[in-house]
Structures are given as structure tokens and as C-alpha cells.
Amino acid sequence: LFRSKQWYQRRVAITAGILNRRQMVVDVIHPGKPNMSKNDLKEKLATMYRTTADVIMPFGFKTDFGGGRSTGFALIYDNLDALKKVEPSFRLKRFLAKEDKKGGRRQRKELKNRKKKVKGKKKTEMGSCKRKKKKVPTATLR
Numbered sequence: 001l002f003r004s005k006q007w008y009q010r011r012v013a014i015t016a017g018i019l020n021r022r023q024m025v026v027d028v029i030h031p032g033k034p035n036m037s038k039n040d041l042k043e044k045l046a047t048m049y050r051t052t053a054d055v056i057m058p059f060g061f062k063t064d065f066g067g068g069r070s071t072g073f074a075l076i077y078d079n080l081d082a083l084k085k086v087e088p089s090f091r092l093k094r095f096l097a098k099e100d101k102k103g104g105r106r107q108r109k110e111l112k113n114r115k116k117k118v119k120g121k122k123k124t125e126m127g128s129c130k131r132k133k134k135k136v137p138t139a140t141l142r
Helices: 038-048 080-086 089-095 105-116 121-125
Strands: 007-016 021-029 056-063 069-077
Touching (some): 021 038, 021 080, 038 056, 038 069, 056 089, 069 080
Antiparallel strands (some): 007 021, 056 069
């Protein structure tokens, strides 16, 4: 009935030397499936273009009416530094590993409210969530 294999084809490909990337329109034929995952797409493009999956940015995929075929855009960067330099932050957040938030929710709220009470350079100095300890005078030996 349906073939379970996906098939990838690039339609338009441009090499953007200044941005250190290749950009292309990608057609994906996926019979029997509603759509395909971006991670599968990244891995398949990585094998096709002999690079790693972490420097590929697929986005803007639209499934044609009736399913079975999707069209979107893919950017393949020369290295990870070029990707981080050029790509917008919302796409980086979407595909790169997420960093854990430091401190608990209550600590972040308290820090935010403490920062409201000071101006200028002192706000950046308040960076940590720790409260300042009072200095304890040390006993002098005679």
C-alpha cells in the first residue's frame, strides 16, 4: 500500500561564502506519514552532505495538502562557530542544547526584586542569588 521510506531532494542550492553556509530548498516525500521529524531530516542531510547534524538548521517546513510531501528550507554551516554567529537566537534556542537555570524559582524572583532597588553598575554586581554575610570581627592575638 504505502512505502515507509522517506525520500529527500534539494531543489535550489546556493553557497553563501560570506556567511559560511550552504542554503537550499528541501523537498521531502514521506508516504504514509503525516510529517517527518527535524532530527531525522538533520541526520539524513548530514549524511548526504558529509557533515555533522549539529551544523544543520532545517526550518519553515510546510506539508502539502493531502500529506505525503513537505517543502522547507535548510542551512548547512561550515562549522558551529559560524552557526552561532549568524543564526538568530530563537533558532539557536530551538535546536541547540538547553542550559539549566541556576538557582530555584524563589531565588530568581528575590534577585529580580533586589535588582529593582538599585541602579546602574550595582545591578550587575548583584549577579549571584546569595545574600551578603555580615563581617564578623576576628579576635586579635597579643
